[in-house]
Amino acid sequence: MPDDIALAVEGVGHHFGAATVLKDCTLGVPAGAVAALVGRNGAGKSTLLRAAAGVLRPYRGTVRVFGRPAGPDVLRRIGFVAQHAPLFRTLTVAETLRLGARLNPRWDAAHARRLADAAALPDRARVGALSTGQRTRLALALALGKRPDLLILDEPLAGLDPVARAEVTGALMGEVAERGVTVLLSAHVVADVESVCDHVVVLAGGRAVLSAPVEAALDAHRLAVGPARDAAALAGHDVVELRRDGAEFTALVRAAGPPPGGTAVAWHRPTLEELLLAHLRADRPQPAPEVSAA
Numbered sequence: 131m132p133d134d135i136a137l138a139v140e141g142v143g144h145h146f147g148a149a150t151v152l153k154d155c156t157l158g159v160p161a162g163a164v165a166a167l168v169g170r171n172g173a174g175k176s177t178l179l180r181a182a183a184g185v186l187r188p189y190r191g192t193v194r195v196f197g198r199p200a201g202p203d204v205l206r207r208i209g210f211v212a213q214h215a216p217l218f219r220t221l222t223v224a225e226t227l228r229l230g231a232r233l234n235p236r237w238d239a240a241h242a243r244r245l246a247d248a249a250a251l252p253d254r255a256r257v258g259a260l261s262t263g264q265r266t267r268l269a270l271a272l273a274l275g276k277r278p279d280l281l282i283l284d285e286p287l288a289g290l291d292p293v294a295r296a297e298v299t300g301a302l303m304g305e306v307a308e309r310g311v312t313v314l315l316s317a318h319v320v321a322d323v324e325s326v327c328d329h330v331v332v333l334a335g336g337r338a339v340l341s342a343p344v345e346a347a348l349d350a351h352r353l354a355v356g357p358a359r360d361a362a363a364l365a366g367h368d369v370v371e372l373r374r375d376g377a378e379f380t381a382l383v384r385a386a387g388p389p390p391g392g393t394a395v396a397w398h399r400p401t402l403e404e405l406l407l408a409h410l411r412a413d414r415p416q417p418a419p420e421v422s423a424a
């Protein structure tokens with residue numbers, strides 16, 4: 131059913147001039163998920179989010195939102211906050227919300243007002259005079275006032291102090307709990323991913339090398355640590371990243387069956403940080419299959 135998958139990206143490729151940013155990128159975000167998009171600087175996260183929001187048309191592949199092609203038809207179902215929460219700096223908070231009402235047929239003024247009040251945004255303050263945290267809260271109120279089914283946020287927590295981070299994630303979680311909105315947000319801080327997200331997408335080498343529910347992703351990997359002389363125990367395993375440190379090695383592998391015995395190698399379920407770091411460092415060119423939630 132198309133409505134089970136909020137966002138389906140298939141074979142998307144995009145380049146800016148000679149620089150290829152996305153290559154055969156495929157991933158799915160289930161409806162109701164809070165998904166983190168993780169990737170190194172310049173990995174193409176903003177490009178992918180803009181394609182998902184329908185504001186950038188990729189050169190190749192398809193992007194579907196609740197089963198329909200991204201673009202004008204589904205725009206009203208999407209709330210998009212681009213990087214640095216761009217808003218009109220000369221407008222006041224009240225004028226910004228009124229603009230939201232004018233531009234969006236499904237506008238929920240009471241909801242936008244509640245969110246602005248919860249953020250203690252002064253009606254008459256100019257956007258240009260707001261702090262980064264206040265601007266993010268206003269951009270969120272604007273995006274959520276649309277009553278979107280899919281909320282796409284490009285680094286919503288960047289530049290926020292710990293209190294503002296907690297307030298923004300609290301507002302997001304409230305929205306998810308009350309309305310079941312699907313969220314896709316890009317993030318650099320593993321703790322943010324851990325505290326907010328239940329699904330993770332890792333973008334590396336222009337592809338989604340991992341796209342899965344967080345717990346399933348952790349279950350599907352093992353961290354192997356052992357003496358370098360036992361590195362042969364990795365033979366036959368799908369190694370994501372292998373690092374040697376003196377006489378020891380550490381490897382992240384895709385788990386396939388029980389770990390082999392007979393060596394001094396210890397096999398652990400990785401932490402989310404170990405999983406993400408290994409994938410980001412490896413920057414593998416080949417795509418990984420989706421991991422099932424089972």
Ligand SMILES: Nc1ncnc2c1ncn2[C@@H]1O[C@H](COP(=O)(O)OP(=O)(O)OP(=O)(O)O)[C@@H](O)[C@H]1O
Nearest residue numbers: 146147149151169170171172173174175176177178
């Ligand atoms: N409009 C554009 N014109 C030319 N190059 C662009 C444009 N937008 C992005 N790029 C380039 O595409 C690459 C990917 O950029 P993108 O912003 O999507 O990455 P990102 O993963 O969001 O990075 P970051 O984490 O640093 O925000 C970068 O090399 C960037 O310089």
